[in-house]
Amino acid sequence: MEMQYKQEFANALIQVLGEALTEENITVMIEKPKFNSLGDLAFPCFELAKHYRKSPNSIAEEIANKIDLKIAYKVEPVGGYINVFLKKELVSMFTISKILKEGEQYGSSPNTNKVMTIDLSSPNIAKPFSMGHLRSTVIGNSLALIAEKQGYQVVRINHLGDWGTQFGKLIVAYDMWGNEEKVKKSPIKELLALYVKFHVEADSDPTLNDLGRAAFKKLEEGDEGTIELWKWFREESLNEFMKIYDRLGIPFDSYHGEAFYNDKMESVVEELKEKGLLVESDAAQVVEVENFPPCLIKKSDGTTLYATRDLAAAIYRQEKYHFDKSLYVVGNEQTLHFKQLFTVLQKMGYQWQEGMAHVPFGMILKDGKKMSTRKGKVVLLEEVIKEAIQLALTNIEEKNPNLDNKEEIANQVGVGAIIFHDLKSYRLNDIEFSLEDMLRFEGETGPYVQYTHARAASLLKKGNYSFKEDNQPNLLDEEAWPIIKLLFSFPEVIGKALDDYDPSQIAKTLLEISKAFNKYYAAVKILDEDQLYNRLSLVSAVKIVLKEGLNLLGIQAPEQM
Template sequence: MERLKDAFSRALAAALPGQDIVLERPKAGEHGDLAFPCFRAAKALGGNPAELARRLAAELNVEGAALVAAGPYLNLRLAPLDRARVLLEAILQAEPARPYGSGEPHGEVVIVEYSSPNIAKLFTIGHLRSTMIGHALVQVHRFLGARVVRLNHLGDWGTQFGTLLAAYKRWAEAENPELSRDFPWAEEIPGARRSPLFRLFQLYVRFHAEEEKDPAMRDEARDWFRRLEAGDPEARRLWSWFREISLREFQRIYQRLGVAFDSLEMGEAFYEDQIAATLQRLEASGHLVEGENGARIVHLEDVGIQAPCLLQKADGTSIYATRDIAAGLYRQRTYAFDRCLYVVGGEQVLHFQQVFAVLEKLDPWFKGRLKHTPFGLIQLPEGKMSTRKGNVIFLEDVLDEAAQRVRAVIEEKNPELPDKERVAEMLGLGAVLFFNAINDRVKSITFTWERAVALDGDTGPYVQYAHARICSVLRKAGGDWAARARPSTEPCPESAGVDYLPVEAPQDLAGLEDPAAQELLFQLGGLPEAVRSAAREGMATALARQLLAVARAFSGFYTLCPVLAAENPAAVRESRLALCLATARALRQGLYLMGIQAPEEM
């Protein structure tokens, strides 16, 4: 397909010297495989687009394909069997290191900072967005050939930590120093799991509740943070204990989600010993000036940002912007990155504008390398989630509920299924993660159980179902068809590729002339662009939707084109099996990029 694209572009460039040649993929398969809209060129040449299209169709020649004028478009169209050959070869004969749709390794270093939960808070569905958007970006960039560094900017430093220390000293140390049992005063938060982390969280919630009545408590928290940053041994000891409690829980959840990081040690606290040097450097550059009450700030009006960036509080402690800047400098030194993507909620756009602006003032090297990838909040029908009011949805409850609903469907439809628990977990995760990815990340999502764990329609399980049915057909086909739909090794972490052994496409593709087969081929052809769109847009929306389109097209093919029917000639059977196999491979790879597994039976 790339070859055809080049040939088409070259032919057009020769015929239209000096014109920009932009090729599109037609919206509908019946138009063809590639399209050249003639509007712009016709205008530049003073002609009419439809006429130009007709002229070009008559004059140009691209080997192996037909050029057809359709109104103002010049379409390149492959004959049905050629289209089948091109796609089947691209998918089935791909080398394991270079799966269909992947990119040449180019060595650019892309840092993705994502998930970044705060210590002592439980993982809610809110955290799922950053975690899975980030994970998909990691996968997609790897797939396209980048070297990716996965960073979790853990919220393990800052005044909020002072809050926790203050709360612990106030109530827990005397009452429950081991955090091993529930606090008598603690309100029960429905659905939460009993764990030391949960009790830490209760302390945090209580502190905020009482702080409303007694604002002086805020100073208490700030003072604990000051002591922590000053190296007070008791504060440090508690800090590392709380951190450990939290990390243990987070690790469990990451494992369940199939998400991993290059290091979990590079949270905010990691940059603590670099804060002084960072401030000095800002000082030396002349950008750091005194603000109100002796706080220190950097003015940004000159770059169009009205609010100055606060870097040192009046009490001399650091603030998150300071640590983000220290982190930026550290990453520059350590990774010499080409891009650094911050997958952080949209409420922090101003913060990142400020941080980026300060870094660019410090070193123009940063220009164009830093990118905030914001996303919308998850809201409840009754409004915002609020930890203090206890109306939060815990991620694990959502995952459990999803798996449980899947389990009920399995009992109804396929009670004989082996390994029910494992499959239910895969499908439940598929539902939740796919739902999380299918919509524009910038928009806020209103959470309802109904939709978050839906199993019908445009959902992960729909795509997984298509994959499972293909596997079922391949099993029935006998031979090693089923084995070929199975990856040859574990997925390669460096390339995010699912490795399959190359398979020769059949010589005779007679079974693939049917329009339903052609539609499936057309949708498979859209996958590489969908992956690139995901990387470009910083979200998996296009990929998720293209996978749905492939799955839907497969369902059409499956109902209209029997694969294993006894009356099928051998060539029809073989070519259709090859298309099934290609589809299964493409679906599994696509889902894998989104962090979703594809069971062979469900």
Template sequence: MIYEQALSILSPHVQEDLQKEEILSLLETPKREFGDVAFPCFRLAKTRRKSKATIAQEIATAIGPEAEAIGGYVNLRLPRGTFAEELLASILSAGKNYGQQPASSKKVAIDFSSPNIAKPFSMGHLRSTVIGHAIARLYEKNGATPIRINHIGDWGTQFGKLIYAYKQWGSEVKIRENPIKELFTLYVRFHEEENQDPTLADKGRYWFKQLEEGDQEATSLWTWFREESLRAFTELYDLLGVTFDTYEGESFYNDKMTQALKRLEDQQLLSESDGATIVSLGKYGYPPLLLKKSDGATLYATRDVAAACYRKEYYKADELVYVVGNEQQLYFNQLQAVLKEANIAPSLSHVRFGMVLQDGKKMSTRKGKVILLEDVLAEAIDLAAHNIEEKNPGLPNKEEVAKQVGVGAILFHDLKNDRLHDLAFSLKDILQFEGETGPYVQYAYARASSLIKKSSSIKPSPTNRPYSDEEWHVITTLSQFPIVLKDACDKHNPSLVARYTLDLARDFSRFYAHEPISQDASKLAIVESVRTVLQEGLWILGIEAPEDM
């Protein structure tokens, strides 16, 4: 809304040079001391054949005192009273639909989380899970239909190794008591024993071959491992508030690979190299993508091509999104090239992210060096409960609020960081409840909720009046929410939303500290609008907003 207001002011002075859509695309948010909206004049310098500074000065002079030319920009200060009244009225009217774009026919298949069965859910899996979940909600907010896919890692040689390890050292009683822990212990032991006895690798391959050929014992064990793993994963997903539309894992595509390969063959994309089947990608500057080994064995890539075909045809997906770490960038470049060549999925996005590092090193499940997400969440919830007991022992629903705050701290710590960067794991930093944290934003929401409850007899009502700087900063930040939502969706970057909620919480805290609010209907309109937008911003991030803290 803030850019539309600026457009109405600028348009008479630049409409001969630029269309309305072009003007909107150029608008920026300057530092507050420079104004509310900035319009760069760089593009006009070509058409008007003048310096950008001269053009900016001419436009600012023509607009009047609400405009100022600074370094090739026209900076605008909007009329506070009318803008605030209109914006606050629109937020109060829209409620949680503020910033919601009209529904479109666009469908987006989002592949995220994707843990391996029979392995614990570590902090390393958290990033894909929470980033993918937030991106799905951003697509919803921008009018598209997300299809949430958990492409479980449930196939491959590692399951032959696990079957062998269970038959050699496993205990059915122990696995039924604590399946993931015991299966993980067996997986780690196999690799420790393999270092001493290299023949174990052949035994692992043998049992995976038995599984591929439908051996009853191997299939029964694999099915059991898979069911127990999904049950444990589901408990964690429930705690995180993450849902999926499907858990179609690698094994789901075993009977779909032949058709996918034929599709590539019919388009003359397949070739042979030393007995293996590949797709040459020299024109893209990439090495070939291997789809079949010389012994006829298929690979992860083979199933990914089959999965892409299925998602395009079954779900009618317009876009395929894969939320997978930075280290897989080359592979997804190759996959994208193959799908483009085959006209299977012209639109593929690899949403990559950095690793979670422990002591500066990547975590390793093979070596057993992992930090379990389950343990971190439990500790965060315990700490939140301890803080509540110290500061607000009479708080109703203490256990539920502790869960909301503890889980929220973990999620926000991940999502506030640019996804491309590696994330150093530090339990101490994650569990800080002050500063740039989820609990800080949740507390701002709870404080706003408390103000509304205390003034329940007064209906929040925006008016056209003079607004103080503290009020105006909140109002202009509120106006940015739809812009942030679109930008975050376009860039697949939930950190923009997390950072925005921090900014809004800070602005609200300053407003709260400087302005008497209770019994003032127009100020309560600001409070209710903040409450609405913070709750929606946290929802996008998968974080709950407690009414009391």
């Protein structure tokens, strides 16, 4: 909707300006004034000053006088800008009616046949689900939801880290120090302990690393005993992960991990050979990549690597899903790997690789340093979730003890706090881990937005509101205007969030809407006889957008809390 108003303003400018600037230029130059007193849209005349060789001030004045804009009640030149003041009643009515009519469809684009695969979460088997994997999981899931809203057919792929030398190491560790009963009792904890011990011991005895590599070779060659062990580790781990995905409410369409591609790599290696891309280097097989270090395809002992599996996976996914876009929500530190991967695919002649993108994100730091699984320096997500839910429950007992389904709401609020905390800041920022911040329910947090939504729901219930399509709401409250502006820009925010692969833009808008609404709530008596229908129409529109926005982040919007 916002675009429409800009467009109308741009058209009006063109009428006056003629060919001094192109339409496209004008549209991007239109900005939002920094202060409410300066109106709703603005056009800077400094560029034109060069063109006309006049002062920006006089140009602005000249244009403002000539401009004819139906949607504005005032067009005012100020300090070289042309400021447009939209007709509040008219725009409010349009905006609210549109949202109420469209409901949760507000901001949606029609379905397309375009397919987007998203590689997300992808935890490593036999390791605990860390805070780092949380980022990939919630960012990826939100992008999936946003893409669906924009009409994509989305395939969520959990590319489990269930293969690789790490398993050789783990198997060696288990053979040397493992205890079956202990592992059965608490698999993740015990396996992690073994993994950490392995690295501690390997520091003083490097031959352990050779043993690990040898064990992995056995695994890749199909040694039965080794495979049994691997299967067991994998299953126990997946069970643990499923608990977390259930809590977060995140579904997957595929759990094909790295191991799934074991029998699909040889043909890729053959293909690379046929296309003359594979070269030997220090007894390893590599593909040379311009401007980057070469991409390793096979180690000198003949076993495969991460890149080999990712190549096979990319080709498999294209064959199976025919994706138009394929995202990899994977940490910042793997940027080089993806550049290599995409380049190799390009050299193989696969045009579809143009639709692939690495969506990197910053690390979770502890004391300014990367958390390392190998040293056992991890924070367990499960513990954090439990604490958040517990805290939410305590809050409910204190603030709303008569609430019906306390457990369920506490779940939604606790989990919402964690997800929102992760999504509200730009994904490339590193995050210093802070339990205190994650468990904060006041200020710019998920629970704050949820609370605002619950307030709106409560008002609608008390006011017994229902929308009648033939009764156009008319809003006269000056205090409502900031809310209206945010509401009509929401569809553009969704579009930009997808273009930038950046859910934080939605989170930020939700915060702004919440702040504006709570301000309104404090200033205006909503359940007032005379204005009841008009005001509740606004409340209903706010509720719709908040709920839809939270849902796009993968967060529930409880009716009460």
